[in-house]
Amino acid sequence: MAIFETEALVLRTYNLAEADKIVVCLSRSAGLIRGVAKGCRKLRNRFGASLEPFTLINLTYYEKENKELVSFSQTEILRSRFNLSGNASILTGFSYMGDLLIDFSPPHQANDNLYRMALACFEAASESPPDLESVLRYFEVWLLKIEGFLPDLRACANCHRVFSEETIYLGNDLSLRCAECSGSRGTAVSKRLHAQLRATEKLPPAKFAEEAREVASETKKQMAELTFQMIGRVLERMPRIRPNV
Numbered sequence: 001m002a003i004f005e006t007e008a009l010v011l012r013t014y015n016l017a018e019a020d021k022i023v024v025c026l027s028r029s030a031g032l033i034r035g036v037a038k039g040c041r042k043l044r045n046r047f048g049a050s051l052e053p054f055t056l057i058n059l060t061y062y063e064k065e066n067k068e069l070v071s072f073s074q075t076e077i078l079r080s081r082f083n084l085s086g087n088a089s090i091l092t093g094f095s096y097m098g099d100l101l102i103d104f105s106p107p108h109q110a111n112d113n114l115y116r117m118a119l120a121c122f123e124a125a126s127e128s129p130p131d132l133e134s135v136l137r138y139f140e141v142w143l144l145k146i147e148g149f150l151p152d153l154r155a156c157a158n159c160h161r162v163f164s165e166e167t168i169y170l171g172n173d174l175s176l177r178c179a180e181c182s183g184s185r186g187t188a189v190s191k192r193l194h195a196q197l198r199a200t201e202k203l204p205p206a207k208f209a210e211e212a213r214e215v216a217s218e219t220k221k222q223m224a225e226l227t228f229q230m231i232g233r234v235l236e237r238m239p240r241i242r243p244n245v
């Protein structure tokens, strides 16, 4: 039996037997982990409130050979989201991000870029709840990018010409093409929407969300439709939760 310690973000929990829970979390050093927290539903237990979803913890766990579930041994709260527990839209948004992280992350595979991006997005929305929607868009674009599904936003996938001020088109194969190469078929990506997509590549989530306050609601709506469509295509189904669209 091996023992490990890592920082981790609690994403989802399920009740197990009478007093236990299965906890799914994204960890810094081991990626997606599913573990059993024994006795955590008893009144006085060693885990306290640390296993509430979206809490950032320091986690110690045991791994048994040939077992998919690890055993949680100790937790310590690094950042609680207790202050947001009454904010329904934040909780829906967080559940949505949690679901996508679970859907997109292979178990036990550390991905530092994904971990840091996710943490920054949870943090940005916690710090400024009214910016949730823009943070979710940022999260979706970066999740697609880190997992290798985001098309090249810079140039046409066919003729490699760098996009300038023009409407471009997203094809069924998740590639972006200029009007000429695509024959204007596919989902139109307006110049403003394209600028928003490019902005995610240049800015951290809090800054992106701050600047997005000035962006027209029509463009934001188009962005939500586009990212939702891309994620649906990658998952080959619609996400379980669809917040604020």
Ligand SMILES: [Zn+2]
Binding pocket: 156, 157, 158, 159, 160, 161, 177, 178, 179, 180, 181, 182
């Ligand atoms: Zn082209």
